[in-house]
Amino acid sequence: MTPRRRGETPDPVAVAIRVEHEDRPDLLPAIASGVAALGGTVRTLSTVRRVAGDDDGMGAHVETELEVEGVDAERLLAGIGDVGGVLGVRPTRALDRVFGKRVIVVGGGAQVAQVALGAVSEADRHNLRGELISVDTIPLVSEEKIAAAVRAVADLPRARLLVLAGSIMGGDISRAADELRARGIPVIALNMAGSITDHVDLVVTDPVQAGTMAVMAIADTATFDLARQRGRRY
Numbered sequence: 188m189t190p191r192r193r194g195e196t197p198d199p200v201a202v203a204i205r206v207e208h209e210d211r212p213d214l215l216p217a218i219a220s221g222v223a224a225l226g227g228t229v230r231t232l233s234t235v236r237r238v239a240g241d242d243d244g245m246g247a248h249v250e251t252e253l254e255v256e257g258v259d260a261e262r263l264l265a266g267i268g269d270v271g272g273v274l275g276v277r278p279t280r281a282l283d284r285v286f287g288k289r290v291i292v293v294g295g296g297a298q299v300a301q302v303a304l305g306a307v308s309e310a311d312r313h314n315l316r317g318e319l320i321s322v323d324t325i326p327l328v329s330e331e332k333i334a335a336a337v338r339a340v341a342d343l344p345r346a347r348l349l350v351l352a353g354s355i356m357g358g359d360i361s362r363a364a365d366e367l368r369a370r371g372i373p374v375i376a377l378n379m380a381g382s383i384t385d386h387v388d389l390v391v392t393d394p395v396q397a398g399t400m401a402v403m404a405i406a407d408t409a410t411f412d413l414a415r416q417r418g419r420r421y
Contacts, residue, residue, distance in 0.1 A: 200256075201230055201231075201254040201255060201256050201281045201283075202227075202254070202255050202256070202258065202259065202260045202263055202278075202281070203252065203253065203254045203255075203278070203279045203280055203281040203282075204252070204253050204255070204260070204263060204264060204267065204276055204277065204278055204279060205235070205250060205251075205252050205276070205277050205278075205279045206218060206250070206251045206252075206253065206267060206273060206275075206276045207238070207248050207249070207250050207273070207274040207275040207276070208248060208249055208251065208270075208272050208273045208274055209248055209249070209272040209274065210237065210247065210248060210249045211272060213272075214270075214272045214273075215232070215251065217270050217271070217272065218251070218253070218267060218270055218273070219232070221266055221267050221269075221270045222253070222255055222258070222263070222266075222267070224266065225258045225262055225263060225266045226257055226258055227255040227256060227257040227258035227263060228255065228256050228257050229253055229254075229255055230254045230255065230256055231252075231253065231254040231282075231344060232251065232252070232253050232254075233251065233252050234249055234250070234251050235250045235251060235252050236249070236250050237249055237250075238250060248274055252279065253267075254281050254282070260278050264276050264277075264278060282344065282345065283319070283344075283345055284319070285319070286319065286321040286345065287314075287318065287319025287320050287321060287345065288319065288320050288321070288345055288347045288405050289320075289321050289322070289323055289343065289345045289346045289347060290306050290310075290320065290321070290322050290323070290347065290348050290349075290350065290398075290401045290402060290405065291323050291324075291340050291343065291346050291348070291349045291350070292306065292322065292323070292324040292325075292349075292350045292352055292398070292401075293324075293325055293327060293333060293336050293337065293340075293349065293350070293351055293352070294326065294327065294333065294350075294351055294352035294353035294356070294377075295326060295328070295352065295353045295354060296326035298352035298353055298354070298377060298394050299324050299325070299326050299352045300324075301352070301394035301395055301398070302324075302350050302352045302377075302394045302395070302397050302398040302401075303322055303324050303398060304394075304395055304398060305394065305395035305396060305397065305398025305399040305401075305402075306322045306350070306398030306399065306401055306402050307322050307398070308398075308399070309398065309399040309402035309403060309406075310322055310402045313402065313406040313408050313409065316408045317408070318406055318407060318408055320402055320405065320406060321345075322398075322402075330356075330357075330358050330359055330360055331359070333351075333353075333356065333360050333363075334358075334359040334360045334362070334363040335363075337349065337351070337360060337363035337364055337366075337367055337374075338363045338366060338367065340367055340372060341366075341367055341370045341372060346372060347372065347405040348372065348373050348374075348375065348401050348404055348405050348413075349364075349367060349372060349373070349374045349375070350374075350375045350376070350377075350397055350398065350401050351364070351374060351375070351376040351377065351383060351387065352376075352377050352394055352397070353377065353379055354379050354380065355379055355380040355381045356376070356379060356381045356382075356383035357380075357381030357382035357383055358381075358382070360381075360383055361381075361382045361383050361385070361386040362386075364376075364383060364386045364387055365386050368386075368387075368388065373388045373389075373404065373413055374386075374387040374388055375387060375388060375389045375390075375391060375397055375400065375401050375404075376389075376390055376391075376397075377390070377391060377392065377394055377397055378390050378391065378392040378420060384420070388413060388416075388417045388418070389413065389416050389417065389418075389419060389420075389421075390419070390420040390421070391420075391421045392420075392421060393421075396421065400413075
């Protein structure tokens with residue numbers, strides 16, 4: 188079962204392009220307007236990097252990546268290429284077709300490393316069968332920083348599940364976990380001290396097993412159903 192955020196429908200296919208353009212405050216709105224004029228909808232937009240001028244005469248500029256729905260690649264490339272200030276445009280690949288669904292692991296360094304060991308090993312097994320699952324980790328210390336990271340998972344593109352890996356968590360972290368689950372993103376926690384174990388979908392003692400089960404929960408090529416395990420401890 189692949190968890191989706193509440194109210195979500197399967198995403199339509201997006202076209203991704205990389206745009207090189209002058210670093211002017213009016214250009215991103217102009218590019219977005221160009222997409223709208225073609226009948227497309229911008230789903231993601233990010234400034235990838237600033238680039239210094241080169242010996243070929245191209246001055247300092249910015250590279251921006253867009254993922255667009257509702258317009259084919261050929262029309263999109265031609266239309267955005269005609270926007271004033273755009274220096275070049277080329278097709279690229281949408282990130283969901285490169286990195287796929289994401290498992291996010293947050294907590295203490297040693298525990299995060301062990302969860303990642305299980306998650307990466309299991310992701311490799313499914314990715315060899317055609318899946319695209321990536322594992323992102325961050326070791327953090329303090330209730331404030333961990334709670335902020337938990338809440339931010341709701342805004343991460345392609346995030347499908349959070350694993351909390353530590354020795355003690357509670358307070359605002361527990362409230363943040365409740366908020367994240369209300370947004371439709373499941374949370375697995377290691378068996379630890381603190382109230383967090385009463386505010387997650389599944390509690391697993393072995394960190395390697397926790398990482399393995401996290402990947403199985405979001406993999407299309409697995410039969411593990413997290414909804415049927417909700418509230419259990421292993």
